[in-house]
Amino acid sequence: MRGYKEPGFQDRTAAAQDARKKALEQLRTKAPLSEAEQAERLAKSIAKEAAAREKREAVLREREAAKIARREQAEKAAANKPVALTEAERKAARDARYAARKARK
Structure with missing residues (x-):
């Protein structure tokens, strides 16, 4: 009994040509x-x-709306953030509290 014979190059090209036709x-x-x-x-x-x-x-449009909402939220947060006072402003506030306390007595 003969074994399996692999198709050669000629056989493969012929099969491909037949498939194309x-x-x-x-x-x-x-x-x-x-x-x-x-x-x-x-x-x-x-x-x-x-x-x-x-x-x-x-x-x-959704992304742009989300970006605008984040920007507005950041601006709101920045507006609510306490402003750092300078040394002179802190001294003036302290002096005003001291004067108010003296005025009450």
Whole structure:
């Protein structure tokens, strides 16, 4: 009994050529699309593209809104942050408290 014989280069190229011929024949025998089908496919493609573009724009608008909200929150936090007083301002406040205490007595 003979063993398995691997196909040689000639056999592989012939098989590939036959496969190409078969694929080309299938394409040639395939019925062409009607204009209505072509228009329908084009319309679907355009609608799909428009939906994807709208989705991207919505994501960009969301990101921009989030960025503005973070900026406003940071500004609010900065406004609520106590301002560091200078040495002269602290001395003036201390003196005012001292004077108010003396005035009460």
